[in-house]
């Protein structure tokens with residue numbers, strides 16, 4: 001085996017396919033109606049910084065001035081360049097020119113938005129269409145759905161709305177009955193889709209809306225809330241109802257033998273520390289939990305859970321673009337402590353292909369960097385570089401979510 005270095009390891013990593021465990025790819029209509037650079041940027045993490053271009057020069061200049069060294073922007077720009085064949089960096093002077101290329105490319109090929117993913121290294125992406133849970137966006141060649149269960153956590157009454165303006169009873173055709181009937185509706189909905197090959201995993205992102213302390217069942221409280229008009233149900237009663245439905249979802253994931261993906265870290269920072277899930281991991285020992293985002297910023301806590309619990313899969317989804325430097329450290333720590341190297345995964349977690357492709361470049365960068373450090377420190381043999389890179393880029397996700405047909 002010849003001597004290895006960063007550039008030879010990078011070359012190996014760059015040649016491998018990538019499987020993303022998490023995506024929110026937008027519907028066709030977003031990309032076929034007046035696509036532009038500003039529109040693409042408006043649905044990226046770059047926009048989460050508060051700097052959103054509005055087609056005017058002042059907003060574009062403010063964005064470039066404030067966030068051009070931020071991880072989100074760095075990788076978005078790389079993805080934009082890769083996808084659209086642009087070599088120069090984005091500046092105020094070339095903004096309109098580059099936006100014109102983006103518009104033209106999407107206009108000339110309405111399928112570009114998903115085909116570009118497959119043409120730029122992705123072999124498959126797990127899609128979380130939270131606005132229409134379980135949707136594969138009509139592109140099964142690229143996407144396999146995870147089923148976002150969040151809406152069900154709100155359905156104690158037909159008038160109770162869930163995030164994204166969805167009324168769970170209406171969405172799932174539940175016409176009323178007992179709490180047990182409601183749970184039966186949840187189970188049937190998921191099982192029907194699962195039988196059709198449309199549930200690669202369950203997903204919960206309630207860390208944006210509540211604390212992750214999903215306690216054990218309080219059946220009496222869940223029954224008391226069920227069927228009551230929203231104005232008569234306290235926030236604590238809603239939380240107890242939500243706990244009850246969440247526990248049923250954990251059981252269903254085990255029954256169907258699909259992993260349960262849980263957003264940890266960021267979101268609602270006051271309650272998203274992954275350590276809050278510790279009782280859930282113990283209560284549902286037969287359920288495999290994918291803890292997303294390595295609990296950023298609680299990386300060590302997330303790694304500690306991967307060390308102690310065999311039912312934890314640690315995912316660096318989004319972590320590589322939140323902070324590239326942290327992602328290298330997080331990957332190193334997980335490689336050191338996780339109970340199995342086969343339970344470390346990644347996903348891009350993006351809405352538009354320019355950013356998905358950039359996120360994938362970030363992940364390749366993180367893997368190459370981490371493996372090179374280990375090789376240079378003498379803790380990774382040259383012959384083990386390639387097999388480990390394969391696990392991290394696609395093999396682990398294939399084994400966890402299903403291989404490519």
Ligand SMILES: [Zn+2]
Nearest residue numbers: 022024128349
């Ligand atoms: Zn996400």
